[in-house]
Amino acid sequence: MRHQRDIVVIGASSGGVAALIELARNMPADFSAPIFVVQHVSPYADSLLPQLMNEVSALTVKHPTNGEKVKAGTIYIAPPNHHMLVENNTICVTSGPKENRFRPSIDALFRSVAYSYGPRVIGVVLTGYLDDGTSGLWSIQRLGGVTVVQDPHDAMSPAMPVNALEFVEADHIVTLHALPALLSQLTKERAPAKPRVPKANLEQIDLELSIAKNDNAFELGIIDQGELTPFTCPECHGALTKLIEGKLIRFRCHTGHAYTISALLSEVTESVESMQYQAMRGLEESKMLLQSLGEYFAKEGRQKVADTFMSKAKKNGQQARLMRELISHHDITSGDVAPRLPKPKV
Numbered sequence: 155m156r157h158q159r160d161i162v163v164i165g166a167s168s169g170g171v172a173a174l175i176e177l178a179r180n181m182p183a184d185f186s187a188p189i190f191v192v193q194h195v196s197p198y199a200d201s202l203l204p205q206l207m208n209e210v211s212a213l214t215v216k217h218p219t220n221g222e223k224v225k226a227g228t229i230y231i232a233p234p235n236h237h238m239l240v241e242n243n244t245i246c247v248t249s250g251p252k253e254n255r256f257r258p259s260i261d262a263l264f265r266s267v268a269y270s271y272g273p274r275v276i277g278v279v280l281t282g283y284l285d286d287g288t289s290g291l292w293s294i295q296r297l298g299g300v301t302v303v304q305d306p307h308d309a310m311s312p313a314m315p316v317n318a319l320e321f322v323e324a325d326h327i328v329t330l331h332a333l334p335a336l337l338s339q340l341t342k343e344r345a346p347a348k349p350r351v352p353k354a355n356l357e358q359i360d361l362e363l364s365i366a367k368n369d370n371a372f373e374l375g376i377i378d379q380g381e382l383t384p385f386t387c388p389e390c391h392g393a394l395t396k397l398i399e400g401k402l403i404r405f406r407c408h409t410g411h412a413y414t415i416s417a418l419l420s421e422v423t424e425s426v427e428s429m430q431y432q433a434m435r436g437l438e439e440s441k442m443l444l445q446s447l448g449e450y451f452a453k454e455g456r457q458k459v460a461d462t463f464m465s466k467a468k469k470n471g472q473q474a475r476l477m478r479e480l481i482s483h484h485d486i487t488s489g490d491v492a493p494r495l496p497k498p499k500v
Contacts, residue, residue: 160187165260167194167282169310180334183212189229197235220247232258239266250366251410254286254417262366264290273298273345282314365410388421437474
């Protein structure tokens, strides 16, 4: 049985709240497909995004509960600190391992709908930093869905659209203003037949969905899915396996955390800076302790001992200053490609 294109998924990060509110404002009241949204938000506070979108939208906007059945014409926003997956017309809200340092993960949502609905899916990447959503959008296209990317010129933070376009030949590149009309048009189209996909690709997606549901990545055999690397996970220090999707390289550790090259580089360089600050703090603390001991022995009339401690304190102070200078020249690195700003294509 052939279906319409009737599953919409949207991913956004930096600049996404304003973009999603504007999108909700302009979606028609008779829009018949469900829309699933991952917006990166703080994991430590309740999200007001459904409330803000409900105030301007003719559609119902909500956080789903685990096991909730999908309803057409509803916008579902992933709850903070939880992945949102969709399979068999049911929404799964889980606490699986982070992907690209985030939970919820855009890639996890996109992968789940691609696996369950194939050509019925319309995937959209909006404004944001780094490249969460690129892998998931690739999966949507690989399994026959339609791919849509916000025109980077139009995005508050163009990196996510730019990265998506580097690895996925998007079917549509549009401004935010043109997106509601495009989605309405696409949901009126008949979905094509499912493409032939190698069994190994489907098995990898299925395994990664199981991990997102918080199943044991090691027991599921994630280590055997790719090439074991000498690198370790910044989150848990577990061994990282390299996974290849088209031209895209990703990594997963044996506990389940996942990274693209950009996310991994960013996380590693941030951890290096953190360790540098810890080293500087240790040097400054030892300087203060040595100085205090030097002052004590000077008061006791033991000047030779006092001079030894004060000399060591001076050296530690010099080393701390060198460490501070090193930190000031340390760049936070990511694998972001150089901006490539294509013209809009509808």
